[in-house]
Amino acid sequence: RPPEQSERRHLTLMxxxxxxxxxxxxxxxxxxxxxxxxxxYDACRTxxxxxxxxxxxxxxxxxxxxxxxxxxxxxxxxxxxxxxLDLLAAFADLSTRFAVELGRPLEARIGVHAGETLVAPIExxxxxxxxxxxxxxxxxxQQHARPGTVVVSExxxxxxxxxxxxxxxxxxxxxxxxxxxxxxxxxERQREGRVSRGG
Numbered sequence: 001r002p003p004e005q006s007e008r009r010h011l012t013l014m015x016x017x018x019x020x021x022x023x024x025x026x027x028x029x030x031x032x033x034x035x036x037x038x039x040x041y042d043a044c045r046t047x048x049x050x051x052x053x054x055x056x057x058x059x060x061x062x063x064x065x066x067x068x069x070x071x072x073x074x075x076x077x078x079x080x081x082x083x084x085l086d087l088l089a090a091f092a093d094l095s096t097r098f099a100v101e102l103g104r105p106l107e108a109r110i111g112v113h114a115g116e117t118l119v120a121p122i123e124x125x126x127x128x129x130x131x132x133x134x135x136x137x138x139x140x141x142q143q144h145a146r147p148g149t150v151v152v153s154e155x156x157x158x159x160x161x162x163x164x165x166x167x168x169x170x171x172x173x174x175x176x177x178x179x180x181x182x183x184x185x186x187x188e189r190q191r192e193g194r195v196s197r198g199g
Contacts, residue, residue: 006120011069012076012156013114013135014053015142016044016087017062019107032101037061039098040106043090051083052076056129062142066130069119077114077159081185084110084150091148111141113153137174141182144172150185157183164188 018040044063048055052073057064065083067076087108095106115134122129129135137153145151151169152160165186171179 006118009069009117009119009130010072011114011117011119011130011134012067012080012112013117013130013138014065014067014080014084014110014112015062015139016065016084016108016110017059017142019109019147020104036094036098036101036106039094040091043094044087047083047086047090051079051086053080053083057127064129064135075159077112077156078163080112081150081152081156081160081164082188084112085185085188088148088150107147109142109145109147110150111138111143111145111152112150112156113138113141114155114159140172140174144169144182145184151182152185154181154183162189 040061041058041063045055048063048065051067053065053067054069055063056066065080067073067080067083073079087110091106091108095102098106113134115132115137117130117132117134119128119130121127141151141153146169152166157166165188166183167186169182169184172182173179
């Protein structure tokens, strides 16, 4: 049974993960990789905060982000996709900055989905996480994305299609479920009256 302090919430969820992190660290100085990864975490926190999101968990070299918690904000889905695109730009900057230490490009894959979750404490800790199908699906979208791209679900597409150009990314097969359509974000449309970046 979920603890009393748990609550059902509709959240926009983002998973971001470093591509080929094991290969990145192979044969490289541990302290150098520590410096690179901490710069990555700092960049992630900065971008997510600017767009009104919350980093819920650090999962190795990945991050799990919520938009719409603790309070919903206008256009959370749009903010999440913008944050994803800005994270990719931050990765490009880090890749240039740490070219010698890395020896290869630093790339990310990002998945964004929205849905009902159960926000509850992680047992034995003071930290909260989101449970349910929606977080699992967001994680699957991240795994489905090509390196250096943001992939979104149909639920997100309905909310952002007027603001971003997208291309179909194909079907995502989920165990025991019908395959679902996914979409890759190409770029933001330029138009008047859009939600201010990070506002």
